[in-house]
Amino acid sequence: METCRPLDACIAAADRALRALGAPARASRPVPGEPDTAKMKLSTDERRRSAGLMRVNHAGEIAAQALYHGQAFAAQNTPTRDMLLRAAREEADHLAWCATRLTELESRPSLLDPLWYAGSFAIGALAGLMGDRISLGFVVETERQVEGHLDGHLGSLPPDDARSRAIVDAMRTDEIAHGANAKAAGGIDLPSPVRALMRATARIMTGTAYWL
Secondary structure (H helix, E strand, C coil), rough: CCCHHHHHHHHHHHHHHHHHHCCCCCCCEEEEECCHHHHHHHCHHHHHHHHHHHHHHHHHHHHHHHHHHHHHHHCCHHHHHHHHHHHHHHHHHHHHHHHHHHCCCCCCCCCCHHHHHHHHHHHHHHHCCHHHHHHHHHHHHHHHHHHHHHHHHHHHHCCCCHHHHHHHHHHHHHHHHHHHHHHHHCCCCHHHHHHHHHHHHHHHHHHHCCCC
């Protein structure tokens, strides 16, 4: 079993947290959809609706970064850690895309992003400490729930907001792949009470991040 030295792991985890929360989000892939003037086509209420939903998605990507970072911090073998960090890098693209769209909509991220990161990192580390198969199962269930969440956003975004729709659709494709990869790597099905608790926690975050 391969593990990182504790001090190295702590320094790396702190660096990832600072990059997720403090550094301007940078994507390795272009923002989906065409740079648009959709905000000119949207009413004030529609623009506010799109901004609220994209703020929720941005907060969700902060949480996703933290979950993967926490799980990687506590992962019990190097292949699992590498897979988790690779997925986190793809989630960083999502974070940058959502940040870009919020700027285009003349809005802002959630004011509670540090809280979402800290709580999610703790949950991810706890999942990692339970063993790689349980941790990977946590990824499978998380991505399943995120897929449903994004499906709901596709149904709620204003029809004329093509840019936000393209971003959400591309994110959905990546999330499905992350879940499938974790399942193939040995992720197990989590007990139904754990899945229910995850859904309840997600509802609290999304309901709060929409406004704050």
